[in-house]
Amino acid sequence: MTRRLCEIFKSPRRDEMYLYVDRARGLADMPEALLERFGKPVPVTVLMLSEDKPLARAKASDVLAAIEAQGFYLQMPPARESYLLDLYRAPTEGRY
Structure with missing residues (x-):
């Protein structure tokens, strides 16, 4: 069984984007x-x-394989459902 001590970082630019590294x-080997x-x-932890x-949101085996192959695993934010996108738009007209 593969085990690795990982450090997890969050992005200050995008919610729910995380970077797993050994x-x-x-972070020394991260691409610019x-x-x-x-x-x-x-x-984070x-x-x-x-x-x-x-x-x-990921299989641990996939995370470990990515860290072994490229030095990191990037966890992207989950896709937002189309009906939830309306919550992020400013209303253009009042409807009451």
Whole structure:
């Protein structure tokens, strides 16, 4: 079973966007383009991640494989349902 000590960062630019990295390697190997889009990483937590660890939006095995292959795992925000998008639009006319 693969286990890795991971540090998780959140993006100050986009809600619910997280970056998982190996704690020992840190952010040193992150591509510049990724960090420009992500913003200055804000530390959230450190987690011992194993393949059987349940995560909310990803399979732990996928996260571990991505960290092994590219040095990080980027968790994108969930897609918003179309009916929820109306909550983020400013009303153009009052309807009562």
